[in-house]
Amino acid sequence: MLTLLAAVGFAADPFVRWPDHTDRDGWGFGYGISVSDVDGDGWTDVAVPYSRAVWLNDAAGGWNLVTVPQVGLVFQYGASLGDYDGDGLPDWSTEPRGGAAKLLHNEGGGAFSELPVESFPVIGSQSAETNGWADVDGDGRIDLFVPAYYG
Numbered sequence: 001m002l003t004l005l006a007a008v009g010f011a012a013d014p015f016v017r018w019p020d021h022t023d024r025d026g027w028g029f030g031y032g033i034s035v036s037d038v039d040g041d042g043w044t045d046v047a048v049p050y051s052r053a054v055w056l057n058d059a060a061g062g063w064n065l066v067t068v069p070q071v072g073l074v075f076q077y078g079a080s081l082g083d084y085d086g087d088g089l090p091d092w093s094t095e096p097r098g099g100a101a102k103l104l105h106n107e108g109g110g111a112f113s114e115l116p117v118e119s120f121p122v123i124g125s126q127s128a129e130t131n132g133w134a135d136v137d138g139d140g141r142i143d144l145f146v147p148a149y150y151g
Helices: 001-011
Strands: 035-038 046-049 052-055 064-065 077-080 090-099 102-107 111-114 132-135 143-145
Touching: 035 077, 046 077, 077 132
Parallel strands: none
Antiparallel strands: 035 046, 046 052, 052 064, 077 090, 090 102, 102 111, 132 143
8 A cells, every 4th residue: 555655646755655564573563553643743653552652753754663551451452543632632542352442642742641441431341343433423523433342
């Protein structure tokens, strides 16, 4: 996909020129990455949940690694980024295996803090996968869909 974008004129975007990190230790092991402008600088960044990594695009063809704090004791399968509080920075919804979903508030500069359970009600300790953000009810505020495995 990145090769296709470069071919049609987007080659100047450092995201399109992402280095070839074919070994998983190069950029972090992950199943469900998410892309968004994490630090609000106008450039596409990459969140890799399993390795708790955020790669911040430096707009000059380079990437700066920021490590996100451990969230609970479970395997974080995926990441979904959406700005739930309207501050212009996408927040991180986790997609755990064997634990409850968590929501991390984006503090800026690639730093995240876990919201207390009272702020983000969770349902039991079910595994979740493929969270999605959208304004489902048309009220102008972003909503979060958290599908969970039954049982």
